[in-house]
Amino acid sequence: MSRLTGKFAELAKTGRKALIPFITAGDPNPDFTLPMMHAMVAAGVDIIELGVPFSDPMADGPVIQRASERALAHKMSLRKVLALVAEFRKTDQQTPVVLMGYVNPIEAMGYENFANAAQQADIDGVLTVDLPPDEAEECVAMLKARGIDPIFLLAPNSSDERIKLMDVAGSGYIYYVSLKGVTGAGHLNTADVETKLQQIRASTRLPIAIGFGVKDAETAKTVANLGDGVVVGSALISKIEAHQDDLATAQQQIVELLAAMRQAMDS
Amino acid sequence: MTEKYNMPDTRGHFGPYGGIFVAETLMPPIQELNAAYQRYMVDPEFIAELDADLKYYVGRPSPLYHAERWSRELGGAQIYLKREDLNHTGAHKINNTIGQALLAKRMGKTRIIAETGAGQHGVATATIAARLGLECVIYMGAVDVVRQSLNVYRMKLLGATVVAVESGSKTLKDALNEALRDWVTNVDNTFYIIGTVAGPHPYPAMVRDFQAIIGREAKQQCLEQAGRLPDALVACVGGGSNAIGLFYPFIDDASVAMYGVEAAGDGVETGRHSAPLCAGRPGVLHGNRTYLMEDDDGEIIETHSISAGLDYPGVGPEHAWLKDTGRAQYVNITDTEALEGFYALTRMEGIIPALESSHAMAYTMKLAPTMSKDKIIIVNLSGRGDKDMQTMAQREGIML
Numbered sequence: 001m002s003r004l005t006g007k008f009a010e011l012a013k014t015g016r017k018a019l020i021p022f023i024t025a026g027d028p029n030p031d032f033t034l035p036m037m038h039a040m041v042a043a044g045v046d047i048i049e050l051g052v053p054f055s056d057p058m059a060d061g062p063v064i065q066r067a068s069e070r071a072l073a074h075k076m077s078l079r080k081v082l083a084l085v086a087e088f089r090k091t092d093q094q095t096p097v098v099l100m101g102y103v104n105p106i107e108a109m110g111y112e113n114f115a116n117a118a119q120q121a122d123i124d125g126v127l128t129v130d131l132p133p134d135e136a137e138e139c140v141a142m143l144k145a146r147g148i149d150p151i152f153l154l155a156p157n158s159s160d161e162r163i164k165l166m167d168v169a170g171s172g173y174i175y176y177v178s179l180k181g182v183t184g185a186g187h188l189n190t191a192d193v194e195t196k197l198q199q200i201r202a203s204t205r206l207p208i209a210i211g212f213g214v215k216d217a218e219t220a221k222t223v224a225n226l227g228d229g230v231v232v233g234s235a236l237i238s239k240i241e242a243h244q245d246d247l248a249t250a251q252q253q254i255v256e257l258l259a260a261m262r263q264a265m266d267s
Numbered sequence: 268m269t270e271k272y273n274m275p276d277t278r279g280h281f282g283p284y285g286g287i288f289v290a291e292t293l294m295p296p297i298q299e300l301n302a303a304y305q306r307y308m309v310d311p312e313f314i315a316e317l318d319a320d321l322k323y324y325v326g327r328p329s330p331l332y333h334a335e336r337w338s339r340e341l342g343g344a345q346i347y348l349k350r351e352d353l354n355h356t357g358a359h360k361i362n363n364t365i366g367q368a369l370l371a372k373r374m375g376k377t378r379i380i381a382e383t384g385a386g387q388h389g390v391a392t393a394t395i396a397a398r399l400g401l402e403c404v405i406y407m408g409a410v411d412v413v414r415q416s417l418n419v420y421r422m423k424l425l426g427a428t429v430v431a432v433e434s435g436s437k438t439l440k441d442a443l444n445e446a447l448r449d450w451v452t453n454v455d456n457t458f459y460i461i462g463t464v465a466g467p468h469p470y471p472a473m474v475r476d477f478q479a480i481i482g483r484e485a486k487q488q489c490l491e492q493a494g495r496l497p498d499a500l501v502a503c504v505g506g507g508s509n510a511i512g513l514f515y516p517f518i519d520d521a522s523v524a525m526y527g528v529e530a531a532g533d534g535v536e537t538g539r540h541s542a543p544l545c546a547g548r549p550g551v552l553h554g555n556r557t558y559l560m561e562d563d564d565g566e567i568i569e570t571h572s573i574s575a576g577l578d579y580p581g582v583g584p585e586h587a588w589l590k591d592t593g594r595a596q597y598v599n600i601t602d603t604e605a606l607e608g609f610y611a612l613t614r615m616e617g618i619i620p621a622l623e624s625s626h627a628m629a630y631t632m633k634l635a636p637t638m639s640k641d642k643i644i645i646v647n648l649s650g651r652g653d654k655d656m657q658t659m660a661q662r663e664g665i666m667l
Binding site: 177 | 286290292295440444451452453454455550551552554556559561564565566567568
């Protein structure tokens, strides 16, 4: 059983939902990320999504785009993100880590090289925003052969046919994008999400993490009731952006927000 | 070639290139668009409406003009110019925007978005949106907004909203990113008119099909005027829509050589250029796999060209395929050489070409003298130079 599958099974036993923070590796500088990861674990998160910065993050809103730009300014790269996770694993062998990014850095490294390096770094899952299952056959096979979960997205406008496709191609969990738009946008509509989740659950038994539009403890709690996990990204990165000159404060505020979400989700 | 060229496959692949590399939210609108494209491209009513618009609104067919004086001066092959610069709005771009806008109308979309580099595609889109009464938003890199301010004004006159994109390198690729973000957010009522043969399937094939009228006309005109097929075709390549439009109807004519001219900027060896086919490598950007300008980590690098319309780090996937198969050759022309092409055509034939098209002119100046006088080159004069007057005057130290 993969670390991700194990985590969701363990949570299900106690009726809890996964809290999944997203931060961009190397934002605002490479030294910030590793201690932040450990601090988030201490704050009670279950899985960490680590963004691999890309020059052209087409599906992201301005907040995550700027995070990418800050990280790239410090020469962060896919190779360095892998090294960062390997470093994280020296002291944390429990928390699943998922890489989230765009396909071109993986293409540049080569699918097989990347899959080998990801296995070496003990990565648990890979979510590639612009690599839908239709184009992912080779990459998915390489990852699965090494025990790494390929994670796919579903959207409010996804058809039953697409849902079934993700069920076959994906493993670990499905990332449900709760609204049409880019990361960090708008407010999610609970009733719409609930209806869509029913449709998705009819075609897959994979756990479903819900992201896009989770801003505070209250929305985290609401979303947690609908799915199996809650992804929070732009709300955390906004704190990094706001306190670039005082990163201790940034870290503290992120920890406080995640702890509040944890508490609200578990209550 | 014994088998007829038949690309792409049903999933939009040109060999290893092309495809659909997009976020899941875009899959439904892309599938919807693909269904509409498959349906209407063979619909007699749609074709009749498109043909009528191209004839009465755009002014097609555009002439194939024998540049006799210039040919004589260069002392080699006979040069024929395909006069896309004479189209309404001044470039080949409108062939495609009319096609896509008519599709949008049939699909019930009320809002049009587009990205633009030099502004020609933005103007062509704003033009057709005005005519059809559709809301229109144009994304343009902030750098391009400055260097193509005339076209920005034209778009605004036509009723479009022009959004200056401040992210990344603030040029065409960033405008494309921003347009994709808009589309993801407004998929229900919005049609994204991509201006070149890039993006996810079906765009590369669809834009090619709308632009192929250039090559179809040129072929027929060449047969009528010269009594035979040309020996070579030359066109500039940024994303590559004017080039593929000219090339496509000739792909099965093995005797016709094809030259795509990329922008070498300061020179390919300096790294400051926009020539992915000549000096890049395959990767994935903006929905398709193709040749890209990228660093070792797969990050897209900044491009450079004197012409905003060629300032793009990728290229249409069909060109990648034509390069790999050897059916077309891809060469490059520096900023300085392009300026020589610009002045040559202006002074020898009284035609002021766009800086993009000037790259094709400059390569023709190299190619023609290597061919005998009974040979024929068709060069795509893809746009006129009016939009570049400010840039050129500035280079000459003249304030307009």
